[in-house]
Amino acid sequence: MALTPTASLTLDSIFDRVAPQMTALDRFMCEQVEVFQPEVRAMAAYCLETSGKRLRPVLVFSSGWQGDGVIVPGLVRIAGVVEMAHLATLVHDDIMDKAELRRSRRTVSREFGPETAVLLGDALFLQALHIAACFPTTEVCRQVSAATRCVCSGEIIQTMRRRQIDVSLSDYYQTISLKTAEFFRVSCLLGAKFSGFNEDFAMAAESFGRHLGIAYQIYDDLVDFLGDEHKIGKTLGTDLSSGKITLPLIFWLEKLSESERTLVLNALRGEKPFPFAASVESMRHLGIAESVMQAIDEELDKAADVLRPLSGIGAVDMLSQISAILKGQVTNLSRAAASSVAGWFFLPRAVFA
């Protein structure tokens, strides 16, 4: 079977198109550092200057797309708000996970201590909401505060469910809808609304973002088992060792024999560790990646479907391209999934160069 044209593309093409907007965002984020008290600036800069993917801003710019090279200051600010709120959640997540490294750099918690990291995360949240509150309408602030509260609730629920082995499929989808899909959703919604697109498109963009966010988190959870540690640049196997029940685990548990299942459940309960290499081997043998890829594919289809009735807006093309590219990559990845998930399909190729 020949590859479809989009299947051979990567997100590079999208990242290239939004490059001018992303440069404007970088400038905006640098300016934000100056808003903090002089004593706090260097630390705020450390939090904001990350080599992160800035996926959420890409979604803001795509769903509010006005044409190549057109930089709308309001969209840049919205992208900044969502990214800053997202970075704040990462600062706090890394405290909880006692993570030392993020993107090959010390986490904020490791660099300045967990106590200061709590406060720095708070200051970032509040600055994000403050920028949001400086729009003439309260909608930005209302949407972002509601979304961020959902993200925190999702993290709390996930923390409460650690080592609980009776997490259902619907529990899993609820958690990732809150902790991950909310920021994707709000990015697409606010991008569309701020660009003055009609209500139909705004609602479609919102739904698109939600499904894309769910797909992204499922992929992230798969990578924790079957990723290439070298290429991904983070420690794998942490979900199994910390007792976090994710989709790969749910599918895996379903396919295990009674005796193997007991061993894995004991590991999830924290009673006796299960060797990570053995879990990877078993998952490959049982074709877990294929089932998980199928679930990702379904979400990408749902994302594409909500856009289908719409046309004549450049933003629809941008979002449609994103889901088509990712769908193409899932197809490619599925073929190779028996070995390992080679890259990070939400990243432009340049990141691996």
Added chain:
Amino acid sequence: MALTPTASLTLDSIFDRVAPQMTALDRFMCEQVEVFQPEVRAMAAYCLETSGKRLRPVLVFSSGWQGDGVIVPGLVRIAGVVEMAHLATLVHDDIMDKAELRRSRRTVSREFGPETAVLLGDALFLQALHIAACFPTTEVCRQVSAATRCVCSGEIIQTMRRRQIDVSLSDYYQTISLKTAEFFRVSCLLGAKFSGFNEDFAMAAESFGRHLGIAYQIYDDLVDFLGDEHKIGKTLGTDLSSGKITLPLIFWLEKLSESERTLVLNALRGEKPFPFAASVESMRHLGIAESVMQAIDEELDKAADVLRPLSGIGAVDMLSQISAILKGQVTNLSRAAASSVAGWFFLPRAVFA
């Protein structure tokens, strides 16, 4: 010298007058619990149901005073926003201070673990900002997010300055202006603005709140040395042991002999502890409380002064009464200061019953 009439009053009279508004606030806070995800509600309720003094809401209601028994739903919501943001900062402060008890109850961090407490504090911040964003104007959200960011910056600066012995008087005032006075300021400002009082009064109320907040924090810092542990209900002497330079310490260091000074500085640097009882004894001997009370008195005078040109608004009377009552209590306390700071002069008498 006969006591002035107000000097014999306590804040009870103010708390009595705002009682109907405070009841409405309690109801509002209970309703807020329902906004959180079902899994998170019990924890959110634990955070919100405190026996705290709710001083900031008292200021919102007083500066927006519309008459006895008049309950303005918007003012109740503003009071709820400020109180919720304040409670969020306490949840995070208690993580940093590794505090076990607050108001004779386990801290949120002790009850649910520091990891969950980080997220619960976040969720409270975001819910506060969300309520703020539901006003028709962006001003509430803008003011509260800016104030809360200042509170966090103040806490960060204070954390950075721990065990630094060269903290100046102006450093001290800067820190407490940020970490404490900002919420007092914004409470008074938003109360006045929301009630539609003129710009002159709103600006005066803002300034009043700032000075009152500074007075409050200086008093709080004095209590850490000379308070009556039984009556205050918290462990004293923590500022000395943790190397936090406060006004009593600054005044004390100025009056010590060279050799005593060295001992105290060593203790502040964390090199060798200084017996707390000896510090209390020395402070009493050197009349430190009197100097600190003088500084409090100056702030209360400044607070009263900004209101003096204004009249004809019930809110001016409410705020003026608050500063007059506190000033009367400082006078009384100063007389007894050679022994110890007996009570908590920002509290209604009923708390000690």
